[in-house]
Amino acid sequence: MQHEPQGALPVKDLVSVAHLESDDIRKIFATARTFKAGRGDHSRLLRGKRLGMIFEKESLRTRFTFEIGIQDLGGSAVFLDHRDARLGSRESVMDMAKNLERWVDCIVARTYKHKAVTDFAKHANVPVINGLSDFLHPCQALADFMTLTEKWGDVRGKTLAFVGDGNNTCHSLIHTAAKLGANIRVCTPESYEPNSKVVREAETEASKNGCEVVILNDPREAVDGVDAVYTDVWASMGQEDEREERAAIFADYKVDEELMGLTAGAVFMHCLPAHRGHEVTAAVIDGPNSIVFDIAENRLHVQKAVMALLMTKTPIDTTGVTA
Ligand code: CP
Ligand code: NVA
Numbered sequence: 001m002q003h004e005p006q007g008a009l010p011v012k013d014l015v016s017v018a019h020l021e022s023d024d025i026r027k028i029f030a031t032a033r034t035f036k037a038g039r040g041d042h043s044r045l046l047r048g049k050r051l052g053m054i055f056e057k058e059s060l061r062t063r064f065t066f067e068i069g070i071q072d073l074g075g076s077a078v079f080l081d082h083r084d085a086r087l088g089s090r091e092s093v094m095d096m097a098k099n100l101e102r103w104v105d106c107i108v109a110r111t112y113k114h115k116a117v118t119d120f121a122k123h124a125n126v127p128v129i130n131g132l133s134d135f136l137h138p139c140q141a142l143a144d145f146m147t148l149t150e151k152w153g154d155v156r157g158k159t160l161a162f163v164g165d166g167n168n169t170c171h172s173l174i175h176t177a178a179k180l181g182a183n184i185r186v187c188t189p190e191s192y193e194p195n196s197k198v199v200r201e202a203e204t205e206a207s208k209n210g211c212e213v214v215i216l217n218d219p220r221e222a223v224d225g226v227d228a229v230y231t232d233v234w235a236s237m238g239q240e241d242e243r244e245e246r247a248a249i250f251a252d253y254k255v256d257e258e259l260m261g262l263t264a265g266a267v268f269m270h271c272l273p274a275h276r277g278h279e280v281t282a283a284v285i286d287g288p289n290s291i292v293f294d295i296a297e298n299r300l301h302v303q304k305a306v307m308a309l310l311m312t313k314t315p316i317d318t319t320g321v322t323a
Helices: 022-036 061-072 093-103 114-123 138-152 168-180 196-208 219-223 240-249 292-311
Strands: 050-055 076-080 106-110 128-130 159-163 183-187 213-216 228-231 267-270
Touching: 022 138, 022 168, 022 292, 050 061, 050 093, 061 076, 061 106, 061 292, 093 106, 093 114, 106 114, 106 292, 114 128, 128 138, 128 292, 138 168, 138 267, 138 292, 159 168, 159 219, 168 183, 168 196, 168 213, 183 196, 183 219, 196 213, 267 292
Parallel strands: 050 076, 050 106, 106 128, 159 183, 159 228, 183 213, 228 267
Antiparallel strands: none
């Protein structure tokens, strides 16, 4: 059964940035910047709305920002952590979705399998937000590009290099860059490249928006003259057993001052949590070009915008806010 969108966005859910149009992303940013600037009183925008949070994996940023975000807008949240949220073990995701939709107005799911998020979205008659799956991390990429938009005014024509594992964060960054007209170079060891379907689809999108998606294996080539360098952990949640093996394979992909020196004075980005001395040196992440905490702050604003635009059609006045 096809469920209708309930808010001001043309989609019911935020499962993937690939499902949004460029203008939807710009609308999310303008709304987020309105909230961030404290323009207007939005403290009752989602009054009485309840958010159900189902997290199979750990979280600091995503949990805090969704819980605080819904409270800021007048709603409330119930959080179920990984001890109680072993999806599919006690009951199917479909049955969970059909229970939750009777109690809450929106679901945020953080899962191992991406299919668990798509199943929530398929079966729940309320908006479902992907709070990270093994395949995608859309809220992160939206906060990343909101932050770059604030720094640069416009991301069109700028170039971001992602150095590391072609993982969930990387996939959502590829989607978002291609939608917004930013060039993206992804540099991984062989066999750790991003999903080829994500790359193919983003290449088509990028060609419409006047930018490029380039996949490389040489970090020095990847960062040459770029405006932003991004990295993420080498072993994501669920890959803890591969940590040592990956540390050896990724050793040449560490973002250090020498690599940053090859860029055009690039900003440094990371979704966090970070491992200093592994994927990035302390000098870089704690240095003057690091914007990692600006991004973390914007998780709050961007997710408030996503919740508001998925849950209500109430117009939000963004006049005068550039995004
Ligand atoms: N970046 C991010 O999603 O952080 P958490 O895992 O702490 O939520
Ligand atoms: N790629 C990381 C992102 C954490 C926010 C992971 O999935 O663990």
